[in-house]
Amino acid sequence: MLEMKEVSKVYGRHQALQPVSFSLEKEGIYGVVGPDGAGKTTLLRLMAGALRPSSGEVIHTTGAKIGYVPQTFGMYEDMSIAENLHFYGQLNGVPAPEREKRIRELLDRTGLAPFSDRLAGALSGGMKQKLAIATAVLHRPGLVVLDEPTNGVDPVSRQEVWEIVRSVLREGTTVVISTQYLEGAGLCDEVFLMHQGRIIGRKSPSAFVSEFPYHVWVVRDAGSVRVEWLPRLRQEPAIAEAYARGTDLVVLCREKERVKEMLETLRRDREGVGPVEEEPASYEDVFTQAVKEAEGRESA
Numbered sequence: 689m690l691e692m693k694e695v696s697k698v699y700g701r702h703q704a705l706q707p708v709s710f711s712l713e714k715e716g717i718y719g720v721v722g723p724d725g726a727g728k729t730t731l732l733r734l735m736a737g738a739l740r741p742s743s744g745e746v747i748h749t750t751g752a753k754i755g756y757v758p759q760t761f762g763m764y765e766d767m768s769i770a771e772n773l774h775f776y777g778q779l780n781g782v783p784a785p786e787r788e789k790r791i792r793e794l795l796d797r798t799g800l801a802p803f804s805d806r807l808a809g810a811l812s813g814g815m816k817q818k819l820a821i822a823t824a825v826l827h828r829p830g831l832v833v834l835d836e837p838t839n840g841v842d843p844v845s846r847q848e849v850w851e852i853v854r855s856v857l858r859e860g861t862t863v864v865i866s867t868q869y870l871e872g873a874g875l876c877d878e879v880f881l882m883h884q885g886r887i888i889g890r891k892s893p894s895a896f897v898s899e900f901p902y903h904v905w906v907v908r909d910a911g912s913v914r915v916e917w918l919p920r921l922r923q924e925p926a927i928a929e930a931y932a933r934g935t936d937l938v939v940l941c942r943e944k945e946r947v948k949e950m951l952e953t954l955r956r957d958r959e960g961v962g963p964v965e966e967e968p969a970s971y972e973d974v975f976t977q978a979v980k981e982a983e984g985r986e987s988a
């Protein structure tokens with residue numbers, strides 16, 4: 689439904705996106721993650737056709753109607769939820785009888801029905817995002833591009849936004865969604881990981897985790913050692929990363945058994961430090977490490 693051929697973007701002298709080529713062939717939810725300034729918004733705008741590439745070609749193969757929700761969505765704040773939906777429906781050429789039906793359906797699905805007369809300007813962040821998604825899918829586009837729709841939204845509403853995204857997919861609309869909350873990555877069919885204007889990985893979330901080359905040991909209730917041990921652990925060649933997380937100490941390593949022994953030996957000398965346990969790698973670990981390694985390659 690979408691093909692990007694050697695697409696790049698330069699703003700002035702800043703290359704925000706290096707030439708990328710890929711296509712979205714299967715229906716699904718495609719996540720775009722990466723640190724601030726990685727080029728997520730630029731890539732999404734190009735995919736939505738809302739920005740002209742500096743080079744290359746963006747082909748929407750389904751001839752598809754597209755929906756796009758930018759980071760700051762232009763809602764009419766002095767119009768109600770229902771009025772905004774009618775306005776955008778009209779703008780996208782949805783005929784009146786179908787529009788009515790579709791708006792009722794979307795109001796129900798987003799949980800906005802009881803508030804349909806409320807002015808958009810008076811909505812919470814989560815409700816605004818739900819309204820923005822509803823307006824973008826009203827005309828049943830083949831592809832909808834959502835730029836950080838969970839940004840600044842509380843955890844409960846974030847889950848609701850993801851439920852709406854999944855329901856959009858069930859209608860046959862493919863979703864491209866950028867997010868800084870990595871919990872969302874697991875809900876995507878595929879994730880594009882971006883760093884400094886490059887796509888440094890594209891895989892299913894489970895493949896990102898299963899192909900992660902490190903084991904994760906966690907020292908529970910590590911107290912003060914979760915800071916004290918860090919310099920020493922980080923010097924170990926077998927250890928890729930060590931950091932404090934809450935009351936625990938997290939260690940990413942290659943030589944699993946040797947590192948476990950090392951942690952057990954350190955632990956024996958300290959009273960009250962909890963057990964050493966293995967954990968599956970988190971998306972946070974996987975993506976952070978991939979970005980660090982990309983940085984290493986660039987500075988090498």
Ligand SMILES: Nc1ncnc2c1ncn2[C@@H]1O[C@H](COP(=O)(O)OP(=O)(O)OP(=O)(O)O)[C@@H](O)[C@H]1O
Pocket residue numbers: 699700702703704722723724725726727728729730731
């Ligand atoms: N209109 C513009 N003019 C000049 N530079 C820009 C412009 N828009 C973006 N950039 C720069 O291009 C790079 C990529 O920006 P982009 O907004 O695509 O990143 P991002 O990954 O979406 O980050 P964020 O999450 O902070 O929006 C950044 O360094 C940004 O400062």
